[in-house]
Amino acid sequence: MNELIDWLAAPFRFQFMQTALMAAVLVGLACASIGVYVVLRRMAFIGDALAHTILPGVVIAYLNQANLQVGALAAGLATALGIGWLSRRQAIREDTAIGVVFTGMFAFGVLLMSTTRSFRDFTHILFGNVLGVTVSDLQMIAVITGGVLLTLALFHKELELTSFDPTHAEVIGLRAARLRYLLLVLLAFTVVSSIQLVGVVMTTALLITPAAAASMLTVRLWRMMAIAAVIAVSSGVIGLYASFYANVASGAAIVLASTGFFALAWAFNSARHLLSPAEPSSDDESELELEV
Amino acid sequence: MWSYSSRVHKDPVPGAPALEVRDLCVAYADTRRLVLKNVTFTVPIGARAALIGHNGSGKSTLLKAIAGLLPIKSGSILIYGNPPGACHHRVAYLPQRSDIDWRFPITLRKLVMTGRYVHMGWLRRPSRQDWQIVDDVIDQLGLTDLSERQIGQLSGGQQQRAMLARALAQDADLLLLDEPLNAVDVKTRDVIAQVLHDLNRRGKTIVMATHELSTLADEFDLTLSLNRQRPLTAHPIDELERINL
Numbered sequence: 001m002n003e004l005i006d007w008l009a010a011p012f013r014f015q016f017m018q019t020a021l022m023a024a025v026l027v028g029l030a031c032a033s034i035g036v037y038v039v040l041r042r043m044a045f046i047g048d049a050l051a052h053t054i055l056p057g058v059v060i061a062y063l064n065q066a067n068l069q070v071g072a073l074a075a076g077l078a079t080a081l082g083i084g085w086l087s088r089r090q091a092i093r094e095d096t097a098i099g100v101v102f103t104g105m106f107a108f109g110v111l112l113m114s115t116t117r118s119f120r121d122f123t124h125i126l127f128g129n130v131l132g133v134t135v136s137d138l139q140m141i142a143v144i145t146g147g148v149l150l151t152l153a154l155f156h157k158e159l160e161l162t163s164f165d166p167t168h169a170e171v172i173g174l175r176a177a178r179l180r181y182l183l184l185v186l187l188a189f190t191v192v193s194s195i196q197l198v199g200v201v202m203t204t205a206l207l208i209t210p211a212a213a214a215s216m217l218t219v220r221l222w223r224m225m226a227i228a229a230v231i232a233v234s235s236g237v238i239g240l241y242a243s244f245y246a247n248v249a250s251g252a253a254i255v256l257a258s259t260g261f262f263a264l265a266w267a268f269n270s271a272r273h274l275l276s277p278a279e280p281s282s283d284d285e286s287e288l289e290l291e292v
Numbered sequence: 293m294w295s296y297s298s299r300v301h302k303d304p305v306p307g308a309p310a311l312e313v314r315d316l317c318v319a320y321a322d323t324r325r326l327v328l329k330n331v332t333f334t335v336p337i338g339a340r341a342a343l344i345g346h347n348g349s350g351k352s353t354l355l356k357a358i359a360g361l362l363p364i365k366s367g368s369i370l371i372y373g374n375p376p377g378a379c380h381h382r383v384a385y386l387p388q389r390s391d392i393d394w395r396f397p398i399t400l401r402k403l404v405m406t407g408r409y410v411h412m413g414w415l416r417r418p419s420r421q422d423w424q425i426v427d428d429v430i431d432q433l434g435l436t437d438l439s440e441r442q443i444g445q446l447s448g449g450q451q452q453r454a455m456l457a458r459a460l461a462q463d464a465d466l467l468l469l470d471e472p473l474n475a476v477d478v479k480t481r482d483v484i485a486q487v488l489h490d491l492n493r494r495g496k497t498i499v500m501a502t503h504e505l506s507t508l509a510d511e512f513d514l515t516l517s518l519n520r521q522r523p524l525t526a527h528p529i530d531e532l533e534r535i536n537l
Binding site: 154165166 | 360385444
């Protein structure tokens, strides 16, 4: 028993592991809670696009020896607002527009990277490196997570209403498009903090997978966010141990851990449906007298 | 100061009818084809108006325009003397086929509570009084046992009653109902009829699109007949027999 505790505690004697642990917890909380909205509003593709379009911003910041996170944030916010704007004019389908913009931006980032002849410097941007999180990174992650959670809590009822019934929102004078912008901006901040953990290529996984797993386990929004947060944070911790003891890439380990949780949730959900196929889902009495 | 739209609260204009539509023209955004052409009518306060017409005659479009969901091409709409959107809480709208995401994780009780949001605005949470109003209308519509159900686990009729419950929770003065009796079960039909009766007793104004001409005489005070070929006509209900629909 003591050996197990030693095994679990040993990594955190190191300062960088403590920093990494806190980063994993904070990023997990932000990604999981906003991820529930991303899943419910079917914005998964946008989240992915947002993560990828950050690349040129980071590379430009690197080339100019500016703060990488500021570059990421600028690119992320520009994309968030650009996507919001594109989807309002209906000349082209939204997913098509996003696909065009996001691959174009990503390719631009890769092109810029290839001019530096130091491709290796960017692997942690592409695939994440939670063990490389510095204290100043952690401070920024903490501010972003705090801000995202606070904003989600303050505008919860409006975000919820515009997510499931935009027409009623419009009738009472609540502009659904503005809430969408708000969500996109929050998403940009969240993505910037999560690329530290899993990189631009896999950030969507942290947004989508825990929330998608949680959505199969409950039909209550708050519970869904709580379960998603537990899954995201646990995945981060499991990924940390894996990279410490097995010396594997931390970002990939975190993502695979959350994929594992998703598989468990899916299996549990399937088993539950098999055991009770005749769920009294639609109605008890009045369905029978459905009229002509 | 917490209100969702930037417009300030406006009181009804004294002496104004509940709804006054004048020379209204509304076109589809994509084709610019006119759906409503020079529509003019008035609904007095406390009246029950049946909006009738063939499919495609523009009943839904008219209700959406009054609810402030569609831009007006020309003409005017006045609700208690004010333009649409001047006072959002005064108008409740029940769409025919709502674009609600029924799989969204929200309970019936919270769905009905969204009818109170227009009174709360930004940052404010439901008060005990708001919950009381919500539970009362849920009870009135016979949904109390289902109030903690996720909305996708309700039957079609129950969903329709839930939507009506939300419109009632808003405590609006003018209710726009788009074919609420379409394809619902007998129980729902009875409950809705009872609710309409109750609203009328409390002096609320109702404009309801409907197909059911047989029951018009008992339940409505006037009919608004939309027809592509002729301008909209308003008739007292006792003349209904003479209108060639």
